Amino acid sequence: MLDDRKLAVLRAIVEDYVSTNEPVGSKALAERHNLKVSPATVRNDMAALEEEGYITQPHTSAGRVPTDKGYRLFVDRLSQVKPLSGAERRAIETFLAGAVDLDDVVTRTVRLLAQLTRQVAVVQYPTLTRSTVRHVELVPLAERRVMLVLITNTGRVEQRVIELPEVVEDTRIAHLRAVLNACLDGCGLASVPELVSDLPERLPVEDRPVVATILSVLLETLVERHDEKIVFAGAANLAGADFSVGLRDVLEALEEQVVLMRLLGETTTDTPSALTVRIGSENAYTGLRGTSIVATGYGQGDNQLARLGVLGPTRMDYPVTMGAVRAVARYVSQILAAS
Amino acid sequence: MLDDRKLAVLRAIVEDYVSTNEPVGSKALAERHNLKVSPATVRNDMAALEEEGYITQPHTSAGRVPTDKGYRLFVDRLSQVKPLSGAERRAIETFLAGAVDLDDVVTRTVRLLAQLTRQVAVVQYPTLTRSTVRHVELVPLAERRVMLVLITNTGRVEQRVIELPEVVEDTRIAHLRAVLNACLDGCGLASVPELVSDLPERLPVEDRPVVATILSVLLETLVERHDEKIVFAGAANLAGADFSVGLRDVLEALEEQVVLMRLLGETTTDTPSALTVRIGSENAYTGLRGTSIVATGYGQGDNQLARLGVLGPTRMDYPVTMGAVRAVARYVSQILAAS
DNA sequence: ACTTGGCACTCGGGAACACAGAGTGCTAGA
């Protein structure tokens, strides 16, 4: 059905349209890409492609524009990820190397990605689930108030202020801290609930209410912050692009953590480190028709920590974008592994 | 020069223009606001107001539009802050009360403010400068690596991983932690540099390199994060509004922490808890011509911690916006004081 | 069987134009 030349025509259409942002006609196509055939032939191919739903024309007698299905074919079979230039690689490296803590890594990453792709970048904070406890700290703040600080091996720090049911002296706090650390140090976060389940019973009866309070907050911290937090940057890059749908909807989606979460998450496949691309209407959320998402997991090996990606108009330069996303994900993974 | 009626006309123009977003003419003015004079008289007054630079006409024979100077006069003398409704107050209270930590307070605040004003909300993280040290923690991570955690009385937590110049056993770390806490606990952050200045000399000579390393990171943390961090929300609200300047510039400014910082900061007056309003061109940053900023400090009493505010088109409903900003600032201050 | 050149057809978008309506400034009179 689709011979090689038709595919070449489709590729040419996508490339031209992406770079010019104008419907592309048969004549220009035959000229610019040396297809070695006449415009008329190209027209026939275009008719076939349109028949199959890969391209469409905005109105009669305008050029053709790729459909979502067309982009999909392009991404899957007609393009290959374009690696970054050496200069870009070095820039990434030095920029990310300067980060002082996890927050900083994430912030820098998202800005970097936005600048690199000239689109909106989205980065999910490393998930707690797969990380391990590095330290639990209890800091007395007042007679009946302590702060719980949970430090993970990914450098993430969670803190919560806890109101205690009774007055507890500092020495008891210190003791509890030691017990908690002995129990949890180095353990995976996922196993924490299990590990602490019988903790109250192993302690003197008078400590139990306090411990129960602390543990409930600890557990709450684990589930609540599970993988909630997402940041984005580069909203300014949206201003130029024109979406089929209003800019407002896109901005709204970006500020809805939940929506954003789902968008990144839905792209998950069985091989999380692979690049995933969702094009236009493949996207469930109606406010984001007209936008594509290129995402990938990052983290070490198969211990994927979280996901990052970019969001832009369907009319985006997929090879370049995919290259940038992949490269950034790799560098961030390195940085995280090293710290 | 400007008698009462002219001021009334100006007020009417501002109010009408804000609500309709269309240049307002003499006839409509005389009708809608019962000025008890004829359109012709209003026209004369308008001519005078234009002469003085308070209003202008986009083109001959269109209605009048307030200038920045006109808005300024309106804000200063013709309007009064509009208090929130009871329902709104309750909504604020319950929404903010659910916050679990400082991060959460800030996030909720900025979203709340954005939703309340239907504009872009900006909140600066509470400054470290005025806060006091509640606890310093040193957590051994590896042989030559510790994590420094600094907890302040505002509930803020700063962490840094430190590479030590030599191998240090855990007991020495514990000792150093005790020394640091003894030295700093409860002290204002501003006085930290002074307090630790002679610390190395008071310790055994073999500890000095390690202590010096730790202290340098500690001090760096204090100055670096000084008052750097700012978050915003409600960018989607920009989509509807039309700025004289491009939307892109506004979004860019919002993502530039430094610019944003300056904008909030510049509004500081001698009474930091007062509402400050910067209108259009009063604003230094060129990308934000056409936008106004309503801001105020928040925090307890005269111990102002940071600032928050909203950014919107010059054509905004100042009384309502000012009311919302003031109310939110008060509630946040309460919340922070209580925690 | 595929490719090519030719040709008639269709539409979108820009230019030219006219026109109604809103709003103004001015002047003369109450």
Added chain:
DNA sequence: TCTAGCACTCTGTGTTCCCGAGTGCCAAGT
């Protein structure tokens, strides 16, 4: 000092017209 009337000046909108890009189809060529 206010008001009424009037001439004037715009913008925005609707209409018309035309050009050009691009198409689909057909018949001829390879």
